Amino acid sequence: MPEATTFVTASYIVKDEEELLGASLAAVAPFVDEIVVYDTGSRDRTVAIAREHGATVVEGFWDDDFGAARNRALEHCTGEWVLSVDADEVVHGDPRAWRRSLRLATTDSFALEVVSSSYADGGAEHRAMVARVLRRSHCRFEGMLHEVIVGRWGAVSQVQNSTIFLRHYGYTAVYMRERNKGARNLALAEAALEKARGGGRTVEPDLVINVARSATLAGDHAKALRTFATLDLDSLPDGSGLIAGPTVLVSALALSDLTTARRWIDRMEAWGESKHVCSAMRAQVSMAEGDWNRAEDLLRGLEDDVHRTSAQFRADAHTDQLITCVARQGRGAEAAELLLSHVTTGRSGISPVSALLLVEETADGAARLAAALPDALVKPFLAQLQTCLAEVTAGFFEALWTRTGHRPSLLAAVARQWPSMTVDEALRWSLRLREAGLEDLCPLRRIAAAAGQRDTTTRIVCAGVLHEIGETWITPALEAMLAVVPDDQVDNVVASLTRYAPALAASLVPA
Template structure:
């Protein structure tokens, strides 16, 4: 009889996400974790196509609920998982690494919690987050989440925590910028959670470290919610109290420094940068803050000098990476201020090729001009390309933003991401604005997106002046025979002021001869 070979059970991994209204980025995230054994998506109340997209990748899609507690939501999601190990990702993140290496280390038996680097590949220009390490892999039976805000992985009662870095894996954050209304709502929500968390910690008599962490969360939430002075004063008390652990103080000091700089208090910003330098494991994290502070002081020479201290690429002992290219917005701005046009274009193109947007749309239009921007747009990586389109819609009322999106459409005719972004544009209520809308309508229809016809959308928009709505409806009917146009025209005409009727009639006779008389 042959010898029986004992095989070690295969390491099983469940990727777990909590999501809400993530249709723009969810597919890329789920594609990056297809290699795991199970994907669990816990939806907290999406009103877009998030659930539909999730079901293309997994059968385990839970239509759950939201109770203002991130930790509780993650634990409800983990409760639906069946794998031995849990990989936690967010919808605007992507896993990068070797599945074979991950399984090898998870199955080694040396640890039950693993940290991996989490870095930002594409962010809104001017809001750079330094890479951090985070517990993203842990044995499902051993770990759970704690904390309603800035939730953390903790060991379950009676479980010994053995923590190690995990080679061969990282998370890349490719999140898109939020619009002003979404950001305001998020800040309000975070403030409510932070206040509740601090009150609970104090009522429970938790130790000084725990209370200080929650106080720091509250300070940051106060600033984000517009109560800056309260937040900064609380931040000073947190620092002076000395109870905040160094690893938490590092993140907190950076946030306070950037906040102070953004509000013009560069003296306080440099004070917080010094506090960051005192606790950071590497001086580069303070050096990167000095770049942003120098820019806030409107000093291009000091900004370029500070950038010289930032290495091209560096990975610290925690696996966090910094790349100088991620600070290209400050370099491009400084070079532009100094009148170095050729260097401006080179730096902007170099950043675009590395997946970093070197400025907001309106900034790029000013800094590099239309010809230079074409070079930048042509060099963009896919994620940066899509982010630029989204940013154009967030500042869509500006001519520069519309010009940038128009340039993108000319560089990549029929690009779906650009066309979908164009749905959010708002055009001037004049003939030039009508011409822009007509151009986008033609692009939509050429791509088979008649339902998103810009002229029809303009005609149906009750926030648009009635004469412009009427002109858009007339043109949509005359050019395309769109059945939605005539009802929209009738509604618009009914709302036209008497003093505007004669001028509008002349316009309509040019756009769609005889239409008004027939209607």
């Protein structure tokens, strides 16, 4: 028999999400029969994009309460099941297996794995299990921040659903800066905690944990540790402690509070966390102490496992740390080979500058790195390397040029390096930029016009090349520079021009 028209609904709450919403809506469509988008006051194209994708749009309001907003969205859903998705998430999985799992379900709620990466489509990964699926007639949301699924009339059963997962783009470094998520979450978490205290209710430890985790996200590690310190670990529920532990470790390491880090790792082990998860945490503490050998031993002993919270633990997620440990022990060539192998997975979070410096330890390292780099990491590498000195990136950028893709991004990145380019590099990249129709980014032009930023001889040579190819606008500036060349430097200037602008050089030599 055919399924009901609205067996599954995707539910969103959004505000000013035009950048990411379209991709999320397109991805979720095969998994649901209906999409409901509850907008809380967008001023960009968010509402229009939602309608273009066939969503039912509800123009609502925002009251600093995620749970309340999700419940208002829920009122407009008609599906038996509701999948709660954020605009910065994309659904992956098997639509048929997903629907079959819901038809056979004996539970009222499911948790899904949410995978976040440091870059848009690559870099270091973080995995967590989050309740996102509910049977509409039996469940609702509760909580101003990090809202949870609860039963309408009592406890709700919940299990993991592995037929789909969500890839989350909202915690990339760039997106976090643009949206100021840390400060927003901290304000909401503190408001929820104060509301509970003001109402005379017993304060749930999860509300305190939300404040501390949000403080870590906002970069206020001292506040985070002060808040975590108010928890009674002897009475803290295991599940709450296991959620809090990794965040405690982040702030403790940021402040070099290794005593707190060790105490929480011991607690997590007592609460039943995977031994491999705990070993990975202990390795981070050893690295903070500079005990690279001990950290390496711990990291090499890791195996794929499952967190007590049911999220997947991947041993290779800690390969970057292993590479660092090996390099710090003076085994640069070995570390470089580990990096070149690991970077192909797309899950490396080592900084591009560190990667370039490390591969210098092996033959043709820059070229091998350019060849190994997956597409997901090319743009992040270019974004971070474009402000480096050209001498550091020259071999890597030249090798990357031989690849067929990403040339526009590469040209844009290289164009920003004109302050440190040699004349030969400026000539080579100027030609490529001009062939791509990007004359305005020509390094020769930028160097020639950079009074006070490049030496006069280099500026004269670049201006001479432009003059020789018919760019007459540079002539007045070129003449002005030539007029002030000291007598003892004339021969050097003419010699340089003879190589790059021979016709101009000949005109400067007396007959």
